[in-house]
Amino acid sequence: DAGVTQSPTHLIKTRGQQVTLRCSPISGHKSVSWYQQVLGQGPQFIFQYYEKEERGRGNFPDRFSARQFPNYSSELNVNALLLGDSALYLCASSSRTSGGSSSYNEQFFGPGTRLTVL
C-alpha cells in the first residue's frame, strides 16, 4: 500500500505570492493534519481535517487555509507569502481524529514539501 504522498517535493516562491500544497492520505484514512516544521524545531500544528470538516486549527494567521476533498485528500493554501513561511510542510494521515483518552491515532507522515520563500 502507498503511504502518504505530498506534492510538490520542493517549491520556491517569492514574497507576496500564493502557494498550494497537496496531500493524499493512506487509503482508508479519513483524517489529515498539516504541520509546519522550521529547521531545527518540532513540527507546529496548522490544521486537522476529518471527514471533510475542520477539527482543529493551530496558531497560524488567516493567510493559511486548508480543505479536504471527498476522497480525503487535502490542500493547504498559503497566501501573501512571507520569508518566515519558509519551512518543511508535513502532512499526516490517521484513521481517526484526535481526542479522547482511549483514542489511538498514530499519525503517518508524508515526506513533506520544502517551501522556500525568497
Add this chain to the structure above:
Amino acid sequence: GQQVMQIPQYQHVQEGEDFTTYCNSSTTLSNIQWYKQRPGGHPVFLIQLVKSGEVKKQKRLTFQFGEAKKNSSLHITATQTTDVGTYFCYQGAQKLVFGQGTRLTINP
C-alpha cells in the same frame, strides 16, 4: 496553550552509550506518543503510552509514562549509529502538540 517541554535539546554520545530524553507537561496528558525523525526525513511513529506508570519496550528502546501522566521518557540502551535522529514526544489528545525534540548524534 498546552505544551510539552522536552529536554535535552541535543545529546551527543559515543556508540554503545545509553541515551535518555524527557518530556514534561504542566497538565495531565490523556496519552503521549513518541516519534523519530531521521536527518532529512519525516517523523515516524514509535509508540503510544496511555496508562499511568506504563512502561513499554521495543528492543533497546524503553518508554515510560509517569504516574501522574505529566511526564514521559524514552531511553535507548547501547546506542547504535542507526539511532541517530531527532526524537519527539507528542500529545494529540487535547491539542496536536510536538515537543521541541532531542537531537541525538553518535560518535562511532
